[in-house]
């Protein structure tokens with residue numbers, strides 16, 4: 001019989017080109033095959049309003065605090081419409097990025113005061129944090145080469161190496177700050193090796209999430 005699982009919130013993070021999107025489908029399939037009912041979503045976006053904000057955020061120049069506020073506005077809507085209802089229904093939520101991305105990109109990359117970011121986080125989701133965050137980590141040159149090989153670049157992807165160095169450093173700082181939920185994936189490995197590692201980490205979470213009644 002398929003076990004019943006407590007709801008879990010999983011996020012995917014990393015600098016552009018680290019390989020995050022490549023593995024979301026694998027994780028979704030892996031969990032669904034084991035009987036997990038889930039919602040897969042993304043930020044900025046995930047709702048009708050959020051997708052409109054995403055268009056602005058990825059293509060319009062704006063003040064860095066405007067950018068942070070819009071990221072959190074999109075997130076507020078995403079939590080209200082998608083994340084919280086799914087968790088309340090007992091489902092799992094997988095989000096391609098969440099607040100760690102704001103700390104890393106607007107805080108690390110753009111240099112916004114992290115105390116202001118903490119205030120936004122405390123305002124928008126005082127009681128919600130991911131249960132598990134996969135941080136896909138690669139050297140900048142590897143990420144850049146992967147991006148250049150694949151797609152037209154958006155506003156963030158056109159940033160320079162120092163921006164991504166600061167973004168990556170902030171991600172790694174947060175991973176060290178919250179080791180209980182972060183799992184760093186060395187994304188220079190092959191896709192197959194990464195999937196073996198992801199499966200092991202998911203098995204641990206599944207085992208811990210089996211509902212006892």
Ligand SMILES: Nc1ncnc2c1ncn2[C@@H]1O[C@H](COP(=O)(O)OP(=O)(O)O)[C@@H](O)[C@H]1O
Pocket residue numbers: 014015016017018019020021022023136146147150187188189190191194
């Ligand atoms: N481990 C890997 N080894 C080689 N290429 C990879 C690996 N992971 C991802 N890629 C390739 O790099 C590109 C960017 O990956 P993607 O998952 O879109 O990155 P992200 O979502 O983190 O921006 C894609 O063409 C993808 O196929």
Ligand SMILES: Cc1cn([C@H]2C[C@H](O)[C@@H](COP(=O)(O)OP(=O)(O)O)O2)c(=O)[nH]c1=O
Pocket residue numbers: 016021042043044058071096097098099100101102103105106154156157
């Ligand atoms: C959620 C979030 C994303 N971002 C940026 C990171 C990415 O460059 C961009 C969109 O993320 P992403 O969905 O990873 O882009 P792609 O579709 O190209 O894989 O938004 C922030 O700067 N702050 C945030 O809070």
